């Protein structure tokens with residue numbers, strides 16, 4: 022490309038422009054669903070991993086950008102820079118900050134001279150001087166050691182050094198080497214900045230470093246004069262030579278200022294101010310604070326990325342890729358800003374540093390030849406460390422404008438904190454935010470019904486699912502909370518409560534007869550685990566299931582079986598001998614999956630257990646053994662009594678397992694970050710291989726109780742077949758169907774009152790759900806009303822005198838059931854709840870039915886009259902001649918009125934409440950005492 026041609030006039034630029042229009046139509050979440058694309062957008066160098074898959078760019082974009090780089094001669098320009106050519110055409114000089122950190126033996130030419138020796142001369146001088154100051158061999162005017170340093174400079178003579186200083190302040194090695202010393206930076210001409218920086222400092226122990234490439238910058242020179250005054254006022258004018266040094270390219274002006282030329286640390290015009298942190302600008306003050314050896318490491322790091330940028334092909338070249346993506350975002354996609362978001366407080370001053378480096382360099386409206394650019398160039402950089410930014414400007418990034426973001430995370434914290442009782446370290450907490458935020462931004466807001474709100478695309482990728490499952494807040498005591506720590510605590514408390522055992526006495530099933538297992542089965546159950554058995558159990562576990570808190574899945578265990586098996590067998594041996602799981606191996610995560618669109622309450626999430634592999638292996642082994650034994654215990658055909666251990670022992674085993682489960686710990690994953698642990702007091706974890714077999718054992722326990730009830734004539738089951746086989750219960754896992762005649766006695770055995778009855782149901786509840794008896798019994802209606810009607814009439818002859826021809830829409834099938842109960846001997850509760858409304862009097866018996874308001878029949882009220890009556894079996898209608906005034910509405914039928922409802926209509930709820938109250942009065946414990 023000829024130097025006068027604008028880059029935007031090239032074919033490559035135009036193609037990118039057209040391509041940008043296509044890419045803009047594609048949502049990032051769709052780009053991210055292409056695994057091949059995403060994986061090829063991850064590059065690693067020297068411990069730095071760049072993942073640019075969340076940029077709105079395709080592989081084609083990258084190819085086209087490379088072509089643009091080619092036409093812009095980017096590679097040649099990089100080479101020119103490293104070779105010291107005058108690429109700064111406006112100032113006609115080299116751009117050689119890479120020489121500032123080049124190794125001592127490197128050769129980098131400028132104006133035909135190798136500049137590297139000059140660089141190292143200054144570095145050696147800095148090392149020597151800083152060691153003298155730090156060791157106390159260079160002292161101030163009054164002979165005191167110089168412990169504190171104030172660096173005075175602005176722009177590039179300030180921001181880079183401040184950034185590095187802030188990053189080192191919390192580094193353990195740097196802390197050690199800086200012990201007892203202070204480094205401050207004075208930049209602003211505002212006298213407040215002066216006051217702040219000299220507060221608490223003693224001029225006698227303070228060294229001032231004036232940093233100015235030109236030594237003419239107004240702010241720096243005024244601040245320099247101010248501090249010179251501060252020193253000479255305190256120590257006299259001659260003290261300046263001992264207390265002030267300079268970093269500059271302008272030795273003349275430094276000397277004029279009164280600083281000893283020997284105490285000037287030079288750099289060169291081929292160093293741009295904003296790139297000068299690796300020159301004496303940064304190295305001198307930082308070496309005074311931390312020692313040269315610490316800062317030398319920083320220089321080596323910078324040199325390493327210089328080498329990378331010089332030699333690495335563009336596909337894997339981190340600085341080139343980032344630079345090209347900036348061009349793409351700004352000039353093609355039209356996103357003017359970039360957020361720099363380090364999830365590290367140590368990088369607090371990184372954004373201000375990059376602000377200057379990038380914006381002062383690229384903030385141009387003209388080409389290199391001075392031609393005005395017809396497109397946007399340069400980006401607006403801003404940023405704050407996460408998580409502070411999240412509570413500040415992220416709102417706009419998430420919902421307001423499209424702003425490309427550079428998230429920066431650090432794998433290892435300089436200052437790790439791991440509080441006891443917390444599931445993760447503080448740094449992991451920070452990193453969970455670091456991982457969650459880019460996903461949330463990239464995928465945008467999606468609906469919770471399985472697709473994106475904007476596109477309806479199904480959620481397929483793991484990242485999409487992560488966002489789908491994201492808990493954005495919860496409703497607690499009627500208040501919506503979003504603050505991460507409060508949301509986590511609320512969720513933790515909610516589930517802790519759910520797994521707390523309510524105070525009630527565990528049901529006992531002593532005395533109930535069960536089938537037995539033989540010695541052989543018993544030996545099988547309690548045998549030591551051998552390698553083959555363990556291997557088979559491991560191979561039965563799904564490889565790709567989500568890992569629990571140990572972070573290991575079965576794919577890993579199978580892959581490295583030959584290495585892992587020894588430890589695993591040792592673990593199982595220990596478990597066998599000690600009968601307890603080693604701490605931590607029985608922890609689990611609860612992951613929350615929304616059940617509804619836009620969940621608010623925690624009941625609207627389904628909790629899925631993610632169990633540690635070690636626990637799963639043990640559970641799998643036990644379940645495989647139980648599987649072999651269970652048919653013996655539950656098969657009716659094998660009822661022959663076998664000598665040996667009682668089946669009840671399996672219940673004991675189940676209890677032991679449950680007890681062990683109660684020693685386990687649970688923490689809930691809230692947006693990938695676990696809450697602190699708690700110990701569950703009840704329930705089995707979903708995903709536990711033992712759970713189905715424990716169901717079976719519990720079912721057997723309930724069957725045993727029903728058998729006992731039948732044998733003691735406490736429960737009247739259904740007789741089928743010619744042999745009159747009586748069926749009382751059928752179960753499938755936690756679904757139970759009781760069969761029996763519709764008698765109050767049967768109902769009481771199954772449910773009864775809360776106080777005495779309901780033990781069968783509650784017993785099962787305890788085993789299956791840990792003691793909650795709020796599982797409702799679904800009383801089954803008889804399907805079609807004809808079927809029900811036939812049953813009642815055939816078996817019980819219908820309800821005497823009640824109109825059963827057709828029920829009205831208002832009346833439920835319960836109404837019919839209740840009608841029957843009314844006439845049973847135990848129907849007194851029902852009688853008290855209903856009364857007759859007399860119409861023509863054709864259905865109500867004058868003496869026997871309680872048709873008066875108090876519900877008491879005339880026969881009961883006036884027994885003597887009844888005894889002498891000639892019309893004892895008469896209906897009211899037949900009595901009318903002798904009972905004038907009773908027949909009030911000849912045209913109407915007699916009807917039942919339900920007292921529980923003010924309108925007289927029947928409601929199941931009111932009948933249930935009445936029955937409940939009535940049953941509570943009776944002592945029904947007798948049934949269970951007998952059982």
Ligand SMILES: O=P(O)(O)OC[C@H]1O[C@](O)(CO)[C@@H](O)[C@@H]1O
Pocket residue numbers: 175176177178232233234235236237238241293294295381
């Ligand atoms: O180091 P000096 O010459 O005082 O300049 C300070 C800063 O001022 C600038 O020229 C910007 O005004 C920067 O490039 C430079 O880093």
